[in-house]
Amino acid sequence: MTDRIREQMSALLDGELPRDEMGLLVRRLERDEHLRRAFGNYVLAGEALRSPSGPLAGARFAARVSAAIDAGTVDATPVPVAQPARARWVRPTLATAVAASAAVVAVLLVKPAVQENAMVAGVALQQVQRAFALASLPIIAESSPTPAHSQRLAGYLMAHSQFASAIGRRNVWSSVLASDPGIARASYEFAETP
Amino acid sequence: MRLVRAALALGLLGLLSQPARASDDDARAWLERMSEALATRNYAGLFTHTTGRQSETMRIVHRVGRNGSTERLVSLDGSGREIVRTPSEVHVYLPDRGVVLVEPRTDEGSLSKALPVPGPQFDALYELRIGDGNKLLGRKVRVLDIRPRDAQRYGYRLWLDEETAMPLRTVVADGRGRPIELINFTQLDMPRRIDSKEIEPTVDAAGFRWVRGARPPPEPRPTVAAWRPTRLPPGFSLVASRTQVIPGVALPVQHLIFSDGFASISVFIEPGNPSGPAPSQATSVGSAHAFSTIVHGHVVTAVGEVPLETVRDVATSVVPVQIAQPPPHVPR
Numbered sequence: 001m002t003d004r005i006r007e008q009m010s011a012l013l014d015g016e017l018p019r020d021e022m023g024l025l026v027r028r029l030e031r032d033e034h035l036r037r038a039f040g041n042y043v044l045a046g047e048a049l050r051s052p053s054g055p056l057a058g059a060r061f062a063a064r065v066s067a068a069i070d071a072g073t074v075d076a077t078p079v080p081v082a083q084p085a086r087a088r089w090v091r092p093t094l095a096t097a098v099a100a101s102a103a104v105v106a107v108l109l110v111k112p113a114v115q116e117n118a119m120v121a122g123v124a125l126q127q128v129q130r131a132f133a134l135a136s137l138p139i140i141a142e143s144s145p146t147p148a149h150s151q152r153l154a155g156y157l158m159a160h161s162q163f164a165s166a167i168g169r170r171n172v173w174s175s176v177l178a179s180d181p182g183i184a185r186a187s188y189e190f191a192e193t194p
Numbered sequence: 195m196r197l198v199r200a201a202l203a204l205g206l207l208g209l210l211s212q213p214a215r216a217s218d219d220d221a222r223a224w225l226e227r228m229s230e231a232l233a234t235r236n237y238a239g240l241f242t243h244t245t246g247r248q249s250e251t252m253r254i255v256h257r258v259g260r261n262g263s264t265e266r267l268v269s270l271d272g273s274g275r276e277i278v279r280t281p282s283e284v285h286v287y288l289p290d291r292g293v294v295l296v297e298p299r300t301d302e303g304s305l306s307k308a309l310p311v312p313g314p315q316f317d318a319l320y321e322l323r324i325g326d327g328n329k330l331l332g333r334k335v336r337v338l339d340i341r342p343r344d345a346q347r348y349g350y351r352l353w354l355d356e357e358t359a360m361p362l363r364t365v366v367a368d369g370r371g372r373p374i375e376l377i378n379f380t381q382l383d384m385p386r387r388i389d390s391k392e393i394e395p396t397v398d399a400a401g402f403r404w405v406r407g408a409r410p411p412p413e414p415r416p417t418v419a420a421w422r423p424t425r426l427p428p429g430f431s432l433v434a435s436r437t438q439v440i441p442g443v444a445l446p447v448q449h450l451i452f453s454d455g456f457a458s459i460s461v462f463i464e465p466g467n468p469s470g471p472a473p474s475q476a477t478s479v480g481s482a483h484a485f486s487t488i489v490h491g492h493v494v495t496a497v498g499e500v501p502l503e504t505v506r507d508v509a510t511s512v513v514p515v516q517i518a519q520p521p522p523h524v525p526r
Contacts, residue, residue: 012240012380022381026240026253029270031396036270039251153477153484153497154295155440158284160460160482160497162300163434163451166232167350167364168458168499170254170267171375173277174243175480176286177269178250 001038009039221322224338227359228352234258237360238392239382240270245375245480257388264393276395287397294399295441296406316455319343319429327353330362331382340456345369346427346504347457348481358384366481368501375481405441421448421463421494425511427504429454452508459498459508466491476502485509 008025011017017025029036154176161172238255251270256263261281268276276287279299286295320340327337334356341349349371353363362382366375422432434451440462448463466488477484483502486495487509496509 017381026270027396033274036274039270153479153495154286155297155443156460156462156484156495156497157479157482158286158295158297159438159440159449159462160451160458162284162297163453163460164458164499165456166229167352167361170377171243171364171366171480171499172482173267174250174252174377175245175482177252177267177273177275177277178243178245178248178480 001035005035221324221338224324224336224354224359225322225340228338228354228361231359232256232361233263235358235360235384236386236388237382237384238388239379241377241379241382243375243377243480251380255388255392257390257393266393266395268396274397276397278393278395280393285395287395287399287402289397289402292402294402294404296404297441298438315429319347319454320349320456330355331379333357333362335362342369344428345501346507347454347500348374355382360384366499406439420515421450421461421489421492421512422515423450423452423461423496423508423511424513425507426452427454427500427507430459433458457498457500459496459500459505461508461512462493462495462497463489463512464493464495466493476506478502490514 005025008017008021012022012025029039157172157176161169161176164172236257238253240251240253243250243252253266253268253270255266257265263279264281265279266276267278268274274289276285278285278287281299283299284297286297288294320342323339323341325337325339327335329335330353335353336356338352338354339349340352345368347369349367349369351365351367352361354361360382361377362379364375364377365373367373420435430452431454432450433453436449437446438449439446443464445465447465450461450463452459452461475486482497482499483505484495484497485502485506485508486493488494489512494509494512496505496512498505498508
């Protein structure tokens with residue numbers, strides 16, 4: 001992946017990519033699985049920096065993370081990244097910079113919109129993501145669907161979404177497309193079973 | 195971690211409780227403008243969908259034509275999955291599995307007519323507020339809060355483009371104001387014309403397995419037995435019911451749709467399959483939840499963009515009932 005592509009993906013996430021370049025990049029993303037995975041990693045990093053809490057992502061947060069680092073409670077689990085260890089994603093105009101290594105991702109956070117600067121260094125990306133995560137949904141013992149139940153759920157979600165509001169339908173569809181839950185995978189496995 | 199979540203919750207609660215600048219009528223007008231914009235405008239954009247610890251980037255294209263609206267949603271984060279809504283069907287492309295799920299499209303018009311418009315009943319369930327917001331994507335925005343008056347449904351905070359009322363950011367929050375789902379546009383265009391090619395899937399589905407749902411043919415005589423929940427959250431009422439085939443489910447299921455005018459809950463009654471696996475009781479998918487149970491040998495599942503407790507209450511209260519039939523006409 002070239003630096004130019006990296007810059008374009010960064011600009012895309014910040015809504016700063018010129019329209020003509022955007023069209024080309026989106027088409028490339030739609031067709032290039034490797035690029036999509038790399039983009040996914042950028043999104044994870046970007047989302048950690050673009051918390052919906054806005055100004056909450058500021059110095060106090062950085063202080064708490066720093067305290068966690070000092071206390072030795074930071075999770076340093078390696079983060080799977082598509083970039084080589086030396087890869088670096090820097091876009092000063094985005095006011096964000098993410099440097100990735102095999103084990104630790106350092107995050108430099110600057111939020112010019114609120115004239116608030118904060119630097120969090122040596123923090124595993126997972127830790128940042130976790131700290132910025134939205135409230136967890138209720139998790140109960142039965143929440144891991146079996147393939148058969150997932151199949152039902154996938155079908156039910158699609159049928160239900162047609163009666164949801166436009167906002168609700170978009171949310172449901174996005175969840176169905178999300179790669180993690182495995183709902184669609186389960187649908188396939190069930191469909192293959194006579 | 196807890197401190198951060200608490201701060202997020204307090205932050206949202208604080209935002210939700212800020213004094214409304216404009217009247218409730220203004221808020222209703224913005225809600226109606228948003229609904230109209232979503233239904234009638236062409237738009238194409240990129241957004242991130244964040245729930246729990248997961249975030250994905252999606253591209254959406256919505257096109258309004260003479261035959262109604264069509265839409266395409268595609269994940270850009272690896273799987274390449276797509277959903278395409280044509281005038282007659284919804285197609286879910288799963289290139290990672292070589293499968294396309296197909297669901298007949300429901301007539302949108304009939305549902306929108308069945309839904310109550312914001313009014314006294316809506317006001318009893320939700321509090322609407324409109325306020326000022328900062329710029330998003332370089333556009334001035336208004337912030338519309340839809341706050342539930344009980345914990346049986348979710349609240350929404352919507353950042354609406356001041357010019358078009360299109361939502362640029364949406365946060366779903368639980369009854370305590372904790373954000374649980376976020377949709378944030380990073381790019382949004384509203385062109386006058388969108389080429390039909392933009393709605394076509396990029397997935398080459400040649401060789402894919404197509405799994406179709408459908409509506410079964412009309413029954414020769416009215417169904418006598420029906421199913422109804424005995425517990426529904428305040429304000430929810432039955433707005434539609436039908437029997438349909440769900441993709442991948444062997445037998446037709448009854449589908450009941452309840453709405454409070456904003457949120458909706460579906461109840462599916464699947465004929466019992468003693469040889470099949472027992473259903474999982476609860477599942478969370480984004481801000482939507484599902485709860486299944488077995489009632490009189492049938493698998494009953496409630497699904498909705500409401501809290502888990504709500505779908506659980508609804509599902510566990512479903513009972514078979516007799517529907518009064520008109521007496522047969524006997525010619526003299």
